[in-house]
Amino acid sequence: MIRLGAGAGFAGDRIDPAVELAREGALDYLVFECLGERTVAAGQLRRLTDPDSGYDPLLEARMRAVLPVIEPGGTRIITNSGAANPLAAGHRVAAVAKTLGRPTRVAVVTGDDALEAVRRLDPIVWETGEPLSRCADELVSANAYLGADGIRQALAEDPDVVVTGRVADPALYLGPLQHEYGWASDDWQRLAAGTVVGHLLECAGQLTGGYFADPGTKPVPGLARLGFPFADVRPDGTATLGKVAGSGGRLDVRTATEQLLYEVDRPDAYLTPDVVADFSGVSFQQAGPDRVEVAGASGAARPDELKVTLGFRGGWLGEGQISYAGPRALARAELAAEIVRERLTAVHDIAPEAIGVELIGAGAAFRGLAPASEPLEVRLRVTARTTDAARAHTVGWEVESLYTNGPAGGGGARSGTQQSLVVRSCLVPRDLVSPTVTMMEER
Amino acid sequence: MNELTVDDLADVRAGDKGDTLILAVLPRDVEAYALLERSLTPEAVARHFAVTDPVVRTELPHLPALVFRVPSILAGGVTGHSGLDGHGKTLGYHLLMLRLERTL
Numbered sequence: 001m002i003r004l005g006a007g008a009g010f011a012g013d014r015i016d017p018a019v020e021l022a023r024e025g026a027l028d029y030l031v032f033e034c035l036g037e038r039t040v041a042a043g044q045l046r047r048l049t050d051p052d053s054g055y056d057p058l059l060e061a062r063m064r065a066v067l068p069v070i071e072p073g074g075t076r077i078i079t080n081s082g083a084a085n086p087l088a089a090g091h092r093v094a095a096v097a098k099t100l101g102r103p104t105r106v107a108v109v110t111g112d113d114a115l116e117a118v119r120r121l122d123p124i125v126w127e128t129g130e131p132l133s134r135c136a137d138e139l140v141s142a143n144a145y146l147g148a149d150g151i152r153q154a155l156a157e158d159p160d161v162v163v164t165g166r167v168a169d170p171a172l173y174l175g176p177l178q179h180e181y182g183w184a185s186d187d188w189q190r191l192a193a194g195t196v197v198g199h200l201l202e203c204a205g206q207l208t209g210g211y212f213a214d215p216g217t218k219p220v221p222g223l224a225r226l227g228f229p230f231a232d233v234r235p236d237g238t239a240t241l242g243k244v245a246g247s248g249g250r251l252d253v254r255t256a257t258e259q260l261l262y263e264v265d266r267p268d269a270y271l272t273p274d275v276v277a278d279f280s281g282v283s284f285q286q287a288g289p290d291r292v293e294v295a296g297a298s299g300a301a302r303p304d305e306l307k308v309t310l311g312f313r314g315g316w317l318g319e320g321q322i323s324y325a326g327p328r329a330l331a332r333a334e335l336a337a338e339i340v341r342e343r344l345t346a347v348h349d350i351a352p353e354a355i356g357v358e359l360i361g362a363g364a365a366f367r368g369l370a371p372a373s374e375p376l377e378v379r380l381r382v383t384a385r386t387t388d389a390a391r392a393h394t395v396g397w398e399v400e401s402l403y404t405n406g407p408a409g410g411g412g413a414r415s416g417t418q419q420s421l422v423v424r425s426c427l428v429p430r431d432l433v434s435p436t437v438t439m440m441e442e443r
Numbered sequence: 444m445n446e447l448t449v450d451d452l453a454d455v456r457a458g459d460k461g462d463t464l465i466l467a468v469l470p471r472d473v474e475a476y477a478l479l480e481r482s483l484t485p486e487a488v489a490r491h492f493a494v495t496d497p498v499v500r501t502e503l504p505h506l507p508a509l510v511f512r513v514p515s516i517l518a519g520g521v522t523g524h525s526g527l528d529g530h531g532k533t534l535g536y537h538l539l540m541l542r543l544e545r546t547l
Binding site: 037038041126127211212214217218254257258259260261262263264265266267268279280281282283314317319356358360364365366367369370381383384385420421422423425 | 450459463469491492493506508512521534537540
């Protein structure tokens with residue numbers, strides 16, 4: 001039986017639940033999933049200004065927290081925190097381990113960088129339906145979703161930590177299972193079973209009651225100390241999900257079912273680089289308190305093409321917010337929005353279609369689909385996409401200037417400007433992309 | 444009591460893939476599944492979210508669950524949309540507000 005633990009479900013995730021799991025979970029592997037489509041592109045932007053950066057900013061803090069609590073030669077760590085710069089991340093991990101006085105073998109998986117390949121290939125971009133060459137000037141990054149192969153190859157070198165860049169999230173969990181159990185690369189049933197386990201664990205706290213809790217219908221105890229999940233996986237791919245005794249949260253058939261279907265477009269054909277997994281036969285059974293059995297996955301041959309995340313320079317996003325409360329709050333917020341919109345176009349030469357207005361508290365989340373009753377307070381949020389930072393800055397400035405030039409009672413103005421990066425997708429033939437393993441150790 | 448909403452019968456979890464919103468609807472029991480399978484049609488969901496591209500529904504009776512794929516609603520998605528919730532994570536609760544015809 002192999003025990004896999006979820007140490008993070010996204011780049012900004014909490015660290016203490018991972019420490020709890022590392023200390024008390026008796027894990028064989030601790031996996032940190034820290035890479036979204038946005039975060040790999042944002043890492044690429046950081047790397048453009050500093051060649052030694054581009055990996056997860058929390059990587060060092062995570063390693064400092066968990067390396068001291070795991071037994072050397074016991075729990076191995078796997079993470080995609082390498083983001084846009086896996087080699088720099090690997091050096092960082094080795095350096096941290098050295099300062100902790102813990103000799104650590106670090107394996108780095110590279111090969112997901114597909115920038116040259118897509119420039120040569122000129123594939124169709126999904127979102128625009130046009131060849132990449134139409135917008136190639138703005139392209140800053142292209143990262144292919146690698147499968148479990150690179151992680152499997154890395155584990156054969158007997159490392160303590162494996163650092164990768166863009167890898168399909170479930171592959172972070174499938175890799176160690178393939179390594180331990182020797183599952184063949186065309187054993188579609190077992191690869192699908194391992195992929196289901198990976199998919200359930202990859203969002204960490206989302207399996208144990210996070211993004212599930214609703215005080216009305218779905219109460220979850222102890223969310224402030226939510227425990228992260230682990231899975232005991234058997235050689236046939238069936239598994240028991242669990243969490244550390246005494247940790248907060250809830251792990252049952254309902255939390256598992258919700259997470260199984262999270263972000264799954266086609267439950268009968270979940271595409272990964274390793275297998276096309278069919279979730280439609282998956283079933284859960286409560287095996288005890290916070291213990292759930294999972295079985296029934298099936299699979300079909302993996303796709304011939306790999307998905308690639310493309311990062312494009314998208315100019316700048318300027319933002320300003322201000323609140324109105326009490327009688328006629330909505331009307332005053334609407335007046336404020338009109339003023340800002342008029343000035344951004346007339347004074348600052350920003351195109352009307354580049355401006356976004358949200359009346360938060362009056363149904364902004366539902367994007368106009370549901371009518372709002374008169375709210376007690378409304379927060380106006382104005383955004384604009386611009387080609388330069390200076391013009392983006394005027395959005396927050398104009399919102400702030402409402403203090404003395406706008407409707408009555410405006411308060412709590414905030415503003416911000418950030419470089420914007422647009423993420424799109426395309427496909428490349430799988431033989432154009434292959435993983436490479438580099439071993440490193442700081443002495 | 445003619446006001447029956449999805450919220451009375453099911454939980455929902457929202458996810459996103461680019462411009463596409465994915466909504467998993469999890470009825471609380473077998474009767475709720477039967478009623479939702481009958482009344483929560485892809486057309487009803489498309490109307491509720493005011494989308495013109497067809498909504499795709501997948502039925503998973505053994506879980507039980509229904510999965511809806513709502514295309515083009517996220518208008519650029521998390522990196523292309525400047526709205527506060529680019530992921531559209533909050534939109535799951537808009538589905539919970541959908542009123543159903545009581546046909547029992």
